[in-house]
Amino acid sequence: MPLPLKYNFRNVIVRKSSSFATAxxxxxxxxxxxxxxxxxxxxxxxxxxxxxxxxxxxxREGSSAELNSTVTKxxxxxxxxxxxxxxxxxxxxxxxxxxxxxxKPRKGMTQGSNVTIRGIGxxxxxxxxxxxxxxxxxxxxxxxxxxxxxxxxxxxQGLQLGDxxxxxxxxxTVVGLFEAGGKAFESEIWVDVNSLASxxxxxxxxSVLLRAKDDAALASLSKRITDDQRLHLKALPERTxxxxxxxxxxxxxxxxxxxxxxxxxxxxGFAGMNTMYASVARRTKEIGTLRVLGFKRHSxxxxxxxxxxxxxxxxxxxxxxxxxxxxxxxxxxxxxxNFSEIAFNxxxxxxxxxxxxxxxxxxxxxxxxxxxxxxxxxxxVDALRAA
Amino acid sequence: xxxxxxxxxxxxxxxxxxxxxxxSLVVSLFLIxxxxxxxxxxxxxxxxxxxxxxxxxxxxxxxxxLPVSLQQRMATVPGVKAVIPFSWFGGIYIDEKxxxxxxxxxxxxxxxxxxxxxxxxxxxxxxxxDRQGAIxxxxxxxxxxxxxxxxxTLRSPIYDRSVEFIVRGVCTGGDEKTLFFHHEYINxxxxxxxxxxxxxxxxxxxxxxxxxxxxxxxxxxxxNTDAPTKTESERDFAIxxxxxxxxxxxFMYGIIAAITFSLLLIMANTMAMNVRERTREVGLLKALGFxxxxxAALFIGESLLVTGIGALLGIFGALLIFKSVDLSLYIPNFxxxxxxxxTLLAAFVISVGVGLFSVIYSAYRVSGMTIAAALGSTE
Numbered sequence: 001m002p003l004p005l006k007y008n009f010r011n012v013i014v015r016k017s018s019s020f021a022t023a024x025x026x027x028x029x030x031x032x033x034x035x036x037x038x039x040x041x042x043x044x045x046x047x048x049x050x051x052x053x054x055x056x057x058x059x060r061e062g063s064s065a066e067l068n069s070t071v072t073k074x075x076x077x078x079x080x081x082x083x084x085x086x087x088x089x090x091x092x093x094x095x096x097x098x099x100x101x102x103x104k105p106r107k108g109m110t111q112g113s114n115v116t117i118r119g120i121g122x123x124x125x126x127x128x129x130x131x132x133x134x135x136x137x138x139x140x141x142x143x144x145x146x147x148x149x150x151x152x153x154x155x156x157q158g159l160q161l162g163d164x165x166x167x168x169x170x171x172x173t174v175v176g177l178f179e180a181g182g183k184a185f186e187s188e189i190w191v192d193v194n195s196l197a198s199x200x201x202x203x204x205x206x207s208v209l210l211r212a213k214d215d216a217a218l219a220s221l222s223k224r225i226t227d228d229q230r231l232h233l234k235a236l237p238e239r240t241x242x243x244x245x246x247x248x249x250x251x252x253x254x255x256x257x258x259x260x261x262x263x264x265x266x267x268x269g270f271a272g273m274n275t276m277y278a279s280v281a282r283r284t285k286e287i288g289t290l291r292v293l294g295f296k297r298h299s300x301x302x303x304x305x306x307x308x309x310x311x312x313x314x315x316x317x318x319x320x321x322x323x324x325x326x327x328x329x330x331x332x333x334x335x336x337x338n339f340s341e342i343a344f345n346x347x348x349x350x351x352x353x354x355x356x357x358x359x360x361x362x363x364x365x366x367x368x369x370x371x372x373x374x375x376x377x378x379x380x381v382d383a384l385r386a387a
Numbered sequence: 388x389x390x391x392x393x394x395x396x397x398x399x400x401x402x403x404x405x406x407x408x409x410x411s412l413v414v415s416l417f418l419i420x421x422x423x424x425x426x427x428x429x430x431x432x433x434x435x436x437x438x439x440x441x442x443x444x445x446x447x448x449x450x451x452x453l454p455v456s457l458q459q460r461m462a463t464v465p466g467v468k469a470v471i472p473f474s475w476f477g478g479i480y481i482d483e484k485x486x487x488x489x490x491x492x493x494x495x496x497x498x499x500x501x502x503x504x505x506x507x508x509x510x511x512x513x514x515x516x517d518r519q520g521a522i523x524x525x526x527x528x529x530x531x532x533x534x535x536x537x538x539x540t541l542r543s544p545i546y547d548r549s550v551e552f553i554v555r556g557v558c559t560g561g562d563e564k565t566l567f568f569h570h571e572y573i574n575x576x577x578x579x580x581x582x583x584x585x586x587x588x589x590x591x592x593x594x595x596x597x598x599x600x601x602x603x604x605x606x607x608x609x610x611n612t613d614a615p616t617k618t619e620s621e622r623d624f625a626i627x628x629x630x631x632x633x634x635x636x637x638f639m640y641g642i643i644a645a646i647t648f649s650l651l652l653i654m655a656n657t658m659a660m661n662v663r664e665r666t667r668e669v670g671l672l673k674a675l676g677f678x679x680x681x682x683a684a685l686f687i688g689e690s691l692l693v694t695g696i697g698a699l700l701g702i703f704g705a706l707l708i709f710k711s712v713d714l715s716l717y718i719p720n721f722x723x724x725x726x727x728x729x730t731l732l733a734a735f736v737i738s739v740g741v742g743l744f745s746v747i748y749s750a751y752r753v754s755g756m757t758i759a760a761a762l763g764s765t766e
Contacts, residue, residue, distance in 0.1 A: 021656040028649040032642055039638075060547065067450065068477075068545045070580075101450030103617075106630060111623065113631040114448050167447050168613055200451075201613070202580075260642060263418040264649065270411040271653040274404050278660045334631040339449070341631070 003295060003303040012310050015279065019311050022268075022275040026315025027322065029264040030360040034323040036257035037352050039331070040250035042344040047246050050184040051239035054086075055127055056221050058208040058235045065245075065337045066099045067116075070204040075231055082224065084217030085210050088126065093211035095124040098196050098204075101340050102165060102189070104156040113332075114340040115152055115159070117167070118185070119193030119205075127209050130181025136161050137176050141192050144199070147176035149186040151343040155332055159189065170199040184242065187332070187343045209238065245337050265363050268315075272367030276308050280375040287375055288383025297376040304372035305365065312364020316357045323348050390681070394688045401661070405693060408657045412697025412741075413704060415650045416734050420705040422643050423730040426636060428721045432625030435722075437502065441590040441602055442473075442624040446615035449475075452584035453614050455570070461588060464604045466597035469499045472570045472585040478541025478550070480531065486719050487527060488562065489541060491570040491585070494520070500591045503560035510535075510556030518572045521552035524563030526716055533557075541566075546577045562722050564715075590618070647737055654745035658690050662749040669753050670761030679754045686750040687743065694742030698735050706731075 012019045051057075058079060063069035071079075079085075080092040087093060098119035105112035122141065125131050139145035148159045153174075164171045172191060180186045197203065212218040218237055225235035280287070287300055326346035335342035398405050427434075443461065445451035461470045471493040478489045494515050498504055506514075506522065514520045523533050533539065533554050542549040552568050574582060590605075592598050602618040609616045619627070629636075662669075672682055705726055714724035726734075753761070 017659060018656055021652045021659075025649045025652045025656075028645045028652075032645050036642075062542075062544060062547055064483075064544045068547075101448035103448040103627070106633075109630060111627045111630040113633070114450065166615075168451075168615070169611055260418060260422075263414050264646060267411040267415045267418075267646075267649065267653060270407040271656060274407050274653075274657055274660070277403065277407075278664075331634055333633040333635060341633075 001295060002299050003290070005306070008303060008307045008310055011279065011307055018275050018278070022272050023311045023314040024318055025268045025271050026312050026360050026363050027318030029261060029268045029363065030316055030319030030356045031322040032264060033257055033261035033359060034319060034348060034352060034356045035326060036253055036260065037355070038323060038326055038346040038348045040253035040257065041347040041349055041352060043250040043253070043342065044246045045347050046182060046184055046342065046344040047242045047249065049182060051237065051242040052128060053239060054212050054218060055238035056210045056212055056218060056235050057238045057241045058210065058225055058233050061232045061234050066207045067101070067338050069206050071096065071206070071208050071233065072204050075233060076205065076208055078231065079208055079210065079225065082221060084212055084221045086213040091123070093123055093126060095121040095127055095209045096193065096205040097121065097124060097207055097209065098193050098202065099206040100167070100196070100200060102167065104158060107155060107157055112156055113334060115156060116188045116338060116340045117196070118188050118190050119196035120190050121193045124209070127211055128180070128185065130183060132179045133176050134179050135177040139175055139190070139192055142195060143192065144170050144172045144195055145175045146172040146189050146191045147178050148174050148189045149343070150177045150179055151186045151330060152189065152341070153177050155343060167199050182345070184342060187341050245335070248337055249335050249342065261359065265359070269363050269367040272308060272311070272364060273371060275311070276304065276368050276371035279307070280304065280371045284378065284383050284386040287378050288380050288386070291378070291380045291383065301372045301376040304375050305368045308364045308368030309361055312361050315364070316360035319356060319360060320353055390685055390688065394685060394692055397685070397689050398692060404657060404660070408653065408693055409697045409700065411653045412650065412694060412738065413701040415646050416698060416701030416738065417705050419643055419646055419737065420701065420726050420730055420734050422639050423733065424709070424724060424726045426639055427727050427730065428715070428724065429632070429636060430629055431722055432720070433622045433629060436620070436622040436625050438595040438598070438620070438622070439592050440500065440621040441592065441598060441618055442621055443588040443590060443605060443616045443618040444586065446617040449586060452581065452586055453588070453616065455583045455585050457609065457614065457616070458588060460608055461590060461605050464601055464608070466593050466601050468591045468593050469496055470588050470590050471496050471500050473587045473589040474570060474585040476541065476543050476573065477545040478543045480539065480541055485531070487564045487566065489566040489568070491573045492567050494567070494569045497567060500589050501561065504558045505560045506556050506558040514555040517553060517555055518569050519551070519553050520555035521566055521568040522556040522558050523554055524565045525557055525559045526563040527566060528557050530564070530716055546581055548576055550576055562720065564719070647741070650741050651745055654690065654694060654741050658686065658746040659749050661689070662686060662753050666753060666756070666761050666764035669756065670758050670764070673758045673761060682754040683750040686746050686753070690746035691739065691742040694738045698738035702731050702734055
């Protein structure tokens with residue numbers, strides 16, 4: 001016969017300061033774990049949402065990122081007329097783009113980071129969803145004008161509406177601020193690709209984006225381009241391209257989260273053991289009474305484990321409540337794939353919360369095991385005789 | 388001190404609780420020390436920069452290169468002792484996992500500018516006289532077992548080239564996970580757009596006082612050209628990299644604060660339990676004539692002794708671990724991974740603080756009870 005759950009709750013409340021201290025310790029452990037994981041998740045989600053399902057991205061063979069890739073005008077001409085490239089009004093849905101970096105100080109600091117400047121073509125926005133001008137207007141083709149993502153404008157100096165920034169000897173004016181549905185492009189500055197080419201005196205592009213006309217074309221286009229020995233290019237679905245970047249940017253954070261959380265969990269687990277041992281010792285006589293009343297050893301064991309799980313659950317709630325507000329916090333760090341800033345939001349997602357809950361309860365369970373076994377092993381006579 | 392024995396006895400009364408509490412303290416302090424050491428290493432570049440050195444890059448960003456010919460004009464600026472090209476090659480050794488920095492430099496004058504590099508004279512000569520030669524930092528030898536005379540191929544995704552070098556020396560000093568080779572050699576192999584181009588110049592000034600003026604003088608030489616420069620002290624250049632990471636440092640301080648707070652809770656819980664269980668004893672001590680101050684001091688001393696032991700074990704444990712395993716081998720850009728004296732001191736101060744603050748309320752409350760109330764406690 002199990003002990004009623006009410007017994008567990010009452011016991012947690014009787015020693016509320018001790019229970020709360022233990023719960024809070026578990027809460028901090030869970031909170032730190034969630035916080036670091038939410039950071040990693042923010043990067044992952046930003047990158048994974050960036051690729052459009054039907055797009056193929058073409059880079060130079062052997063390059064690891066758009067920044068160190070080159071595609072020539074001749075190669076571009078070969079690409080856009082390939083079978084499988086979708087068309088709109090008889091125009092191929094293809095965009096050659098150029099990437100470069102500009103170093104800008106962060107707001108309120110003298111130093112900052114590299115921000116990606118993307119030269120985009122007339123088709124670029126047909127190939128991407130989620131684009132929205134939120135202030136000002138789109139740049140005019142051929143002009144030395146730029147639009148800046150709102151997040152970047154908020155985080156860096158000299159990139160507000162009306163500001164000018166210089167590339168080589170040319171000044172670009174910021175004429176608009178944009179959003180891009182939380183994608184990696186919200187870390188970028190966009191200018192006209194031809195204007196950027198003449199400014200930087202480069203006659204090559206960094207990458208080419210193609211829209212496949214159907215699912216079959218998505219695979220065959222990638223294969224056709226990569227396998228072509230003359231082209232020296234590689235093509236892959238844009239989704240895959242961004243998914244491959246995830247690990248590099250977030251892997252370190254995830255490892256950190258596990259390392260820190262594991263060590264904190266050991267500390268919290270020991271604290272939990274202390275609390276439970278004290279709880280067992282204080283109730284020795286009570287345990288004896290319960291045994292006399294007919295409760296079995298395993299009922300006692302389960303009761304103490306449950307009591308610890310209740311404390312751990314309170315801890316989990318504290319940890320989640322501490323980190324949930326982070327969902328609205330925007331931050332940024334260096335994406336070393338492109339050697340530039342990636343802006344993103346912390347993302348405390350349901351699966352992370354579940355993971356944190358399991359983690360917190362595991363601390364409570366492991367911490368309670370030895371004390372509960374001890375309680376279950378009391379001999380009735382000894383327990384009743386205890387002071 | 389005459390109550391030292393009593394405090395010790397009290398600690399040993401519930402050995403399991405003391406052991407668990409100390410273990411909690413030790414692992415938490417170890418974590419704090421580890422995170423603080425990472426923080427130290429994250430700002431190592433700026434903290435241990437050479438005040439005589441400057442770095443010149445393209446004004447827009449490192450995404451643009453500068454013509455190597457600027458070197459001559461930079462060298463004419465008064466106060467400049469030496470200028471060398473210092474180009475990031477981004478070469479990958481076999482696999483991307485084997486990340487280490489590799490730079491194309493002017494081999495003959497490398498040691499004049501990077502004064503911290505130490506290597507035997509025959510090795511320097513062998514390196515300088517072999518265009519295909521390269522020198523490797525001592526930690527790269529530990530990691531990849533490079534040997535003098537070994538051929539190493541690095542594949543650079545930036546330049547789309549695989550280039551073979553011959554190890555001519557092993558150097559120490561600075562980031563010992565770096566490989567240097569001749570700019571002249573690589574210059575013949577790179578694609579046309581990269582020919583005669585460098586990513587940065589490293590400049591040595593005659594005196595630290597000249598540094599700000601040199602930076603202005605150099606930049607004004609090239610302003611409004613196709614290759615405008617941004618020349619800054621090595622310290623500022625390093626900070627520019629550190630700020631790229633964004634809020635990482637603040638984030639880590641936040642984690643350290645959370646760990647400290649959880650330490651406080653763990654210790655406060657332990658001491659609260661100790662105090663509560665000994666309430667009747669406090670009544671007895673009071674009846675024997677112990678003053679409130681003495682009783683409070685007994686508990687405070689007990690708490691400080693426990694945290695003190697935890698601090699010493701945590702600090703020496705961390706030192707022992709990091710002295711025997713050099714984590715800097717595996718973390719890019721980290722020159723060493725040994726806790727600094729400040730870090731250890733801070734860990735100790737945190738422990739003492741935790742020891743004090745965790746017990747103050749309990750000690751104050753219990754020592755203020757009347758004899759009757761304390762003796763009548765039901766604990």
